[in-house]
Each structure stands twice: as C-alpha cells, then as structure tokens.
Amino acid sequence: MAIAVSYQEDPERAVDEIAARIGDTDASFVLMFIPHRMDRGALQTALTRMLPATAIFGCTTAGQITPRGYEGSAMVAMAFRRAHFRVASTLIKPIRPVHIADVVTQTERLAARFPATPGRRRLALIFADGLSKQEDILVAALEAGLKDIPVFGGSAGDGLEFNETFVLHNGAFYKDAALLLMLETDLNFRGLGFHHFMPTEKRMVVTRAIPDERLVLEINGSPAGHEYARLVGVPADQLSPIIFAENPVLVRSGNTYHVRAIQQMRQDGGLTFLSAIDDGLLLTLGRGKEIIRTLDAGLTVRDDADEAPDMILGFDCFLRKLEIEHKGLEHEASDRFRAHRVVGFNTYGEQHLGVHVNQTFVGIAFFRPRRESPL
Numbered sequence: 001m002a003i004a005v006s007y008q009e010d011p012e013r014a015v016d017e018i019a020a021r022i023g024d025t026d027a028s029f030v031l032m033f034i035p036h037r038m039d040r041g042a043l044q045t046a047l048t049r050m051l052p053a054t055a056i057f058g059c060t061t062a063g064q065i066t067p068r069g070y071e072g073s074a075m076v077a078m079a080f081r082r083a084h085f086r087v088a089s090t091l092i093k094p095i096r097p098v099h100i101a102d103v104v105t106q107t108e109r110l111a112a113r114f115p116a117t118p119g120r121r122r123l124a125l126i127f128a129d130g131l132s133k134q135e136d137i138l139v140a141a142l143e144a145g146l147k148d149i150p151v152f153g154g155s156a157g158d159g160l161e162f163n164e165t166f167v168l169h170n171g172a173f174y175k176d177a178a179l180l181l182m183l184e185t186d187l188n189f190r191g192l193g194f195h196h197f198m199p200t201e202k203r204m205v206v207t208r209a210i211p212d213e214r215l216v217l218e219i220n221g222s223p224a225g226h227e228y229a230r231l232v233g234v235p236a237d238q239l240s241p242i243i244f245a246e247n248p249v250l251v252r253s254g255n256t257y258h259v260r261a262i263q264q265m266r267q268d269g270g271l272t273f274l275s276a277i278d279d280g281l282l283l284t285l286g287r288g289k290e291i292i293r294t295l296d297a298g299l300t301v302r303d304d305a306d307e308a309p310d311m312i313l314g315f316d317c318f319l320r321k322l323e324i325e326h327k328g329l330e331h332e333a334s335d336r337f338r339a340h341r342v343v344g345f346n347t348y349g350e351q352h353l354g355v356h357v358n359q360t361f362v363g364i365a366f367f368r369p370r371r372e373s374p375l
Contacts (some may be wrong), residue, residue: 001311001366002027002079003343005066009073011043018077019050022296027079029087029181032058032168032215032315033345035073036159040166040173047171057089058129058168062157062318063346069334070346072159078313078343084369088114093177095129098137100144108146110182120184122149123191123364128178130165130348133214135356136276138178140337149182150191150299151354152364154315154347160241165348185366191314192363194298195259195320195351197286199250202231206281215266216275217260219283223269228262231285239265242326245319248359249283254284259286261319261349261358262286274358277339291324292332299340301365309365314344317359321346 009012022030030051034043040060046057064071080087090110092103116122124146128135135155142151156165167179204227208218219227224235229236232247241264250257260283261274302308314337324333336342342363350362 001081001165002068004077004079006075007073008279009038010179011039012046013223014038014075015043015046015050016198017196018075022077022079022222025079026082027054028082028085029055029057031078031080031081033064033076034054034058034168035064036060036062036157036161037073042160044172051171055087055089056125056168056171056180059179059345060158060166061345062159062348063321065314065342065344065346066270067338067343069337070330071172076343076345084186086117088149088167088182090180091174091177092138092180093174095132095134095138095178096176100137100141103141104145106342107142107180110180111146111149114182114184116185120186120311121189122182122184123189124149124151125181125183126151126153126178126351127167128153128155129167129175131162132176133212135349135351139354139356146265151208152191152315152362153351154345154362155349157346158317160318163190186369188303190301190303190365191353192297192298192301192365193357193360194294194336195360196289196291197248197250197257197293197359198257198289199257199284200287202285203237204228204249204283204285206277206279206283207279209279211278214275214277216271216273216277216337225265226269228271236265236269241319241322245323245359246288246328248286249279250286253284257284257286258355258357259359261317275356288323291320291327292329292336294335295333295361298361299336299342303367307367309341310368312314312340312342312365314342314361314363315347316344316361317350318346318348319359320361
C-alpha cells in the first residue's frame with residue numbers, strides 16, 4: 001500500500017498534495033479518512049477533477065492515525081495496489097432503519113459477483129453513518145449475508161460534534177448510509193480486536209430504555225445518569241466525555257466482555273449509548289488496565305514466519321483517544337502506532353467479526369507476501 005497525508009485545510013490543495021504522492025500508484029482503490037470540518041462539496045469536486053479514474057472510498061472521522069500517530073486534522077489516503085488487492089463495493093442506503101432481508105440479499109449478491117480466486121483470501125470492510133444507531137443490526141445482517149468472510153470496520157465520525165457523519169463511495173459523500181467493501185488479497189492478514197477494561201463488582205440493570213434511540217432512562221429503578229454517577233463516585237453534574245471514557249459499562253457474552261460506551265447525558269437525566277441497549281440488560285461497570293501497555297501488547301502480532309506486519313489498518317474508538325489525551329499519553333500512544341505501522345481513524349464505534357462494539361481497537365494486520373526460496 002502507498003500512504004499519503006495532507007495537512008492542507010483547503011480541499012483542492014489537499015487533494016493536489018495527495019494525488020502527487022499516490023498518483024503513480026497502480027491502485028485498485030484508495031481509502032480516504034477525512035477531517036470532519038473539511039468542506040465535503042469542494043472535496044468531492046476536487047476528487048472528481050484530480051483523481052477521475054480512481055475508485056475512492058472512505059468516511060469522515062473523529063480523528064486520524066497517520067504514520068506519525070494520532071492526528072486531528074489530517075487527510076489520510078491509502079492506495080491499495082492492484083497487484084495485491086481486488087475490490088468490489090456496494091452502498092447500503094438508507095440504513096435508518098436497517099432492512100435486514102434487503103441487506104442480506106445485497107451482500108449475498110456482492111459476494112456472488114466477487115468469487116474467490118485460488119490462493120487468495122477475502123475480507124470485508126464496513127463504514128457506516130456513525131449517528132445512525134443501526135450498526136448493531138447492520139453488522140449482524142452482514143454476517144449472515146457474507147457467511148465465512150470476516151468483517152471489520154468503523155463508524156464514521158464528526159469530531160466531537162455529533163451532528164452529521166458521512167461515508168465516501170466512489171468519490172461521493174452520503175449520510176444515512178453504509179459502505180461495504182469486499183477485498184481479495186494475496187497477502188496474509190490477521191484480525192485484531194482488543195480493549196483495556198476489566199469488570200468490577202458493580203452491577204446495574206437497565207430498568208427503562210428506548211432501544212431504538214439507544215437511550216437508557218432508568219438504571220436500577222433510578223434516573224440513569226444519577227445512578228451511573230453514584231456508582232462511579234462523582235456528582236451527576238460532573239459527568240463528561242472523559243468520565244464516560246474512563247468508566248464504561250460492559251456487557252458479558254459468554255466469557256467475553258464487550259464495551260457499551262456512553263455518548264452523553266441528556267438534560268432529563270437519560271444516558272445515550274453508542275451501542276445497542278435494551279430493558280433488562282445486565283451491565284457491569286468497567287475498570288481500566290494500563291492503556292499503553294495493552295495497546296502495545298494488542299498490536300504485537302506476527303505471521304507464521306514470525307514476521308511483523310507490513311501495515312495495520314486500524315479503527316480506534318474516539319473515546320480511547322480522549323482517555324489517552326486526558327492522561328497525557330498521546331505521544332506514547334503515537335510512538336506505539338508508529339512502531340507497529342498503524343494507519344486508520346478514530347471512530348464512533350467499531351465492527352469486529354459480526355459484533356458492533358465501543359472503546360475497542362479493531363484492525364487488520366497485513367503481512368508482506370511470502371517469497372518462494374530458490375532451489
């Protein structure tokens with residue numbers, strides 16, 4: 001893959017810089033991760049004019065991971081070379097609400113049009129409107145349609161604004177939509193998925209919720225925000241994104257705990273979540289382990305020849321970045337990302353093997369192709 005980064009605020013200058021760096025790459029497609037404040041109309045025009053023959057996909061973000069580490073206003077482009085990648089895409093729109101049967105049919109058709117080549121492996125990437133509140137259902141439907149093809153991805157972001165998020169399909173922006181990419185590659189790859197929380201003894205039950213809105217009104221029979229604040233040990237009026245980031249709630253599935261991140265507290269005391277929530281759901285308050293150590297351990301992977309990845313495509317929850325910044329660990333985290341060759345973006349939610357999660361790092365580690373030894 002060829003990687004290009006621009007820090008230009010003007011879309012035309014940014015695309016000109018990107019095109020100069022990857023223009024000679026024989027790319028099967030390009031992934032772009034876009035700062036949320038960039039003018040999308042001007043960017044779309046610039047992409048059409050300067051990269052007219054290139055298939056361009058991506059989304060808006062809540063931050064980027066470049067070869068330098070964490071960034072907040074960089075435009076990142078990754079050109080996947082045709083020699084190693086083949087791609088097919090479909091745009092799922094609208095996704096509010098998700099029509100499960102339609103999504104399954106659409107993904108089955110995409111898979112049928114994209115048969116596997118002997119000696120190569122397939123995977124799927126999903127980028128969804130991060131404010132749709134539909135990712136849980138969407139990913140489950142994709143899992144049913146794609147069957148044995150692993151699915152990874154992230155929800156599009158809007159900085160910390162939570163107003164609008166967009167996916168980029170063939171150089172055009174769409175909201176209330178999801179972009180599904182099916183990739184085939186001759187590279188070996190491994191999926192990653194990890195967080196740094198462990199369960200505490202503090203349990204809670206959702207006693208009143210509006211599932212379609214991912215809204216919890218009562219926990220343990222009390223107003224949700226006030227009961228959560230009591231369990232965390234802070235006044236309700238001091239609840240903030242960093243309190244939510246450092247004190248998430250966990251849901252147990254078998255022997256695994258998944259994070260159900262809180263987005264914000266409403267004026268009526270209700271809590272809005274970034275993942276599915278329902279009446280009667282048992283939640284456990286999480287406690288964080290050392291985040292840099294778990295980041296380094298999670299990114300340390302090897303292939304069968306004990307080689308490190310050539311690159312890791314990463315989808316990292318924006319709440320993880322908030323916690324890292326709050327603790328003054330941004331430079332240490334960026335050092336780890338550089339060391340492990342991570343490129344990607346900060347999300348409003350992550351998709352990992354059929355499950356929508358939060359406050360999790362999800363990624364795909366790609367390894368260099370194995371060379372045959374001469375006789």
